[in-house]
Ligand SMILES: NC(=O)C1=CN([C@@H]2O[C@H](COP(=O)(O)OP(=O)(O)OC[C@H]3O[C@@H](n4cnc5c(N)ncnc54)[C@H](OP(=O)(O)O)[C@@H]3O)[C@@H](O)[C@H]2O)C=CC1
């Protein structure tokens with residue numbers, strides 16, 4: 436049996452389509468390794484539900500824009516669907532499907548009882564006023580309302596969305612339900628039932644994974660970080676706090692470099708004030724692409740998919756790549772990095788800290804209780820390191836890369852859930 440995918444000519448291959456091809460390629464390799472039959476492989480390659488909606492948004496000047504929105508539930512065999520919502524102009528159904536599939540393997544890998552989902556709206560949030568953004572968010576949520584719910588599908592932040600977006604989602608859902616439903620979404624503000632530690636959880640997980648993979652004192656270890664948003668900025672901060680020297684950082688506005696180490700807190704303050712790393716006077720400006728070629732110990736891609744390709748992979752000198760972003764490395768680049776002896780801690784492991792603390796937030800919401808930051812941090816560390824140990828052990832035992840091992844574990848757990856549940860009817 437084969438997968439039905441929309442046909443594309445090379446000219447129409449979007450970054451989203453490339454991301455989905457990568458995700459399907461990774462699944463194929465894991466399925467072959469596990470000897471999954473064709474039918475099960477096809478089920479795992481196919482999202483359970485995909486919804487595309489048109490979202491009208493009234494602009495401040497009275498005009499009307501209509502943008503596309505998506506919610507994809509890739510798999511729900513191990514529990515409710517879980518995954519972030521992205522606001523980005525280039526997002527499309529293929530990208531959201533790939534991101535949803537990665538959520539499925541990620542949740543299975545770290546052992547939390549969720550399937551995988553993702554949402555997206557093809558819009559540039561920086562081009563909207565706060566009121567426009569609120570209207571857009573509420574209308575999008577209204578369109579996907581039948582799909583989401585604390586027992587069905589629980590959104591969270593991703594690129595271009597934040598705590599405020601989650602608060603609007605929680606409110607829109609709650610108004611429709613007729614009572615407050617904090618567990619419908621995670622990554623909320625504390626005042627609405629958010630969890631301590633969720634804001635920095637993905638970055639904390641990146642730090643935990645990076646330090647575990649380094650296997651030596653972080654003192655003086657050099658780091659370059661691509662992307663200085665919610666994940667990248669705090670990953671840089673936590674790695675610097677641990678003793679690493681963050682020598683380069685980039686965002687969409689530019690890239691900055693200082694071989695003596697960047698004062699990450701000062702750079703964050705500059706970005707909060709100016710809107711981007713460009714113009715930060717305490718470090719030198721550098722070309723975006725040069726960041727990938729620096730002679731550093733650790734490279735953290737924390738922006739979008741397809742950042743490391745066959746074009747720049749041969750010039751990457753970092754000994755360790757820790758994927759804060761989802762899907763930053765293409766399969767071709769992955770093979771080049773492996774051949775060059777670069778260790779890659781894959782996305783579904785390295786950035787799992789966010790969904791782990793989302794899970795803890797959801798459990799607190801369902802039980803109407805709240806845990807201390809110490810309790811959250813302990814559980815986050817435990818789940819991250821358990822998964823890290825399982826991945827490194829399997830990779831060593833079977834001669835796999837960490838990515839292959841992570842996918843074999845994630846896919847096998849989901850396949851097992853399918854086998855145990857059987858097929859209805
Ligand atoms: N938020 C979360 O909890 C989780 C996020 N992730 C993944 O982490 C990645 C980042 O997400 P998040 O931090 O939330 O998103 P944000 O929107 O907060 O930040 C994205 C960052 O990437 C930068 N960026 C975009 N394109 C480029 C580029 N070409 N070069 C350099 N920088 C670029 C943006 O710059 P600018 O601000 O200037 O536009 C911004 O600094 C995504 O892949 C996401 O899926 C994974 C797990 C959980």
Ligand SMILES: O=C(O)CCC(=O)C(=O)O
Nearest residue numbers: 518519591593789790793
């Ligand atoms: O916190 C969550 O539920 C999901 C985070 C996310 O979207 C991701 O891990 O890519």
